Amino acid sequence: MSERQKIMLVTGMSGAGKTTSLRVLEDLGWEAIDNFPIRLLRPLVREVLAGEDRTPLAIGFDARTRGFAPGAIVSIAKTLSERDDLELTTQFIDCNNTELERRYNETRRRHPLANGRTAMDGIRAERDLLEPLRRWADMLIDTSELSSNELQQFVRQNFETQNAGELGVTVSSFGFARGMPPLADLVFDMRFLDNPHWEDDLREQTGLDEPVAKYLRQADGFEENFTRIRDLLLDLLPRYRAQGKSYVHIAFGCTGGRHRSVYTAQRMAQALRENGYAPTVTHRNLASRATDSVELQTA
Structure with missing residues (x-):
């Protein structure tokens, strides 16, 4: 054909x-x-x-x-x-x-x-x-x-890179304190994890830095819930495509959008790549300054 x-x-x-x-x-x-x-x-x-x-x-x-x-x-x-x-x-x-x-x-x-x-x-x-x-x-x-x-x-x-028949996937991170992403199809709230912002040696780092990544990997509830979300996405994405949907935006949120959501988005994008997808990754609030006032706005 x-x-x-x-x-x-x-x-x-x-x-x-x-x-x-x-x-x-x-x-x-x-x-x-x-x-x-x-x-x-x-x-x-x-x-x-x-x-x-x-x-x-x-x-x-x-x-x-x-x-x-x-x-x-x-x-x-x-x-x-x-x-x-x-x-x-x-x-x-x-x-x-x-x-x-x-x-x-x-x-x-x-x-x-x-x-x-x-x-x-x-x-x-x-x-x-x-x-x-x-x-x-x-x-x-x-x-x-x-x-x-x-x-x-x-x-x-x-x-930009989507070929005919492929499902375009965007994985993003954001901070709830700075507003919800208006274009997301699926939103996951990562605020159930302990917040690295309150660790003095991690506050100025982000989810792209290894010390923050290590902190979150060891956080209570991270690995088991990450696996659940990954398996859910791997089940849903082909179902969306079968229904004619061509583009899916998956967003992970935390309070300030610099630690928990960033690390999770990076990990999830890698997991999707390992399963045949080619996601675009964006971090909306990664460059935002870490401030206690923002972190205190939400849990």
């Missing part, structure tokens, strides 16, 4: 980051088309499949696109997703209303659906319009708490 053609439909709220995502995909070797007329989607797919070039194709559209009708788009996507020669995914870029309003006010741009009203009126109208697409999407990226650079990093992590 010939290689399946990868096509990604990229849509979402105006101002949430669709254009940024498409630009990064293009940098990664995808052929990217923005504001593509929906009525031409089926003819385009037929033309692409008739050729021999299997360059991944990203097609962007939103409420400004000619002929935009979310119900019709979902119907077309359902039909196309049934083809054996096509790997179709839908990426929805979202953002909360308050942050979108701030972005529009900051740039002084007019919302495309405002029609002479306020930006918030346009945002609410667009959200109602896009709801069918949001429910249908395989991948929802919420950029409410993300900078443009962070969104670019996320897209690169998930699409």
Whole structure:
């Protein structure tokens, strides 16, 4: 059987980051088309499949696109997703209303659906319009708490090295005291372990340093629970793939995001590599300064 053609439909709220995502995909070797007329989607797919070039194709559209009708788009996507020669995914870029309003006010741009009203009126109208697409999407990226650079990093992590048929896996660490990761699919709380922060000789070190690693390996409850989580992930990941999910973000959290979560993420990434996966590893709060005030915010 010939290689399946990868096509990604990229849509979402105006101002949430669709254009940024498409630009990064293009940098990664995808052929990217923005504001593509929906009525031409089926003819385009037929033309692409008739050729021999299997360059991944990203097609962007939103409420400004000619002929935009979310119900019709979902119907077309359902039909196309049934083809054996096509790997179709839908990426929805979202953002909360308050942050979108701030972005529009900051740039002084007019919302495309405002029609002479306020930006918030346009945002609410667009959200109602896009709801069918949001429910249908395989991948929802919420950029409410993300900078443009962070969104670019996320897209690169998930699409840079992934080959057709592979499951893209990201393993990350974070600190609960600095907020939950908005894009995680699975979150594991490592705060049941003794905190190395309260050991004077370990406080300024991180989970990447051997003294911290040794402390956590010997911590009550670490090894047995790490094994349970590893076995759970090794069971779940192929099940996600079988259900059509292409990307999974696994996040490990502790209080400050510098010790317990970092070490666990590193160990888990290695365990996944040993079982045939190629995870991307990120440490959100690793560079944050160790402070008692942060550690005291949560258990």
